[in-house]
Amino acid sequence: MKILVINGPNLGLLGVREPDIYGRTTLKDVENELLAVAAEYADCELEFLQSNHEGVIVDRLNSILVDDAVDGIVINPAAYTHTSVAIADALRACSKVPAIEVHISNISSRESFRHESLTAPACVGMIAGLGTDGYSFALRALLKRLGK
16 A cells, blocks of 8 residues: 655745744654554555645646556645645546645634635545644544555
8 A cells, every 4th residue: 555645845844944833843754753653554655755846746646647556645735735726636636546635733723825725625634733743643544544
């Protein structure tokens, strides 16, 4: 079973960018935690992608339809959550693969432009405001949904 973990723009700066909002945990720390969760399950492989470029994320999602066996997606589109019809459409295009959206901060308690997610309706669920723990919760929920 293969789970794709996608992180959008600026998430490569976790741990140093606005630690009062996003904490001190780095993206590598998040990935290591997810690898530890995956190790609890037989035959669970993770692929990580972080990109500041919308097209890279869209291309990776599109590739799922063409030639890639991915069983589930954990995605934090970051700022693209509120602006990217392209990522939302790409998630809908591969809707046979369940996706869970993650946000480190509670997007509903921040600036008004962050309250709407264009991408969440293309996902089976969303976890927001639980810090980087949300990634582990999302992975566990996704694996449970997939029968692991």
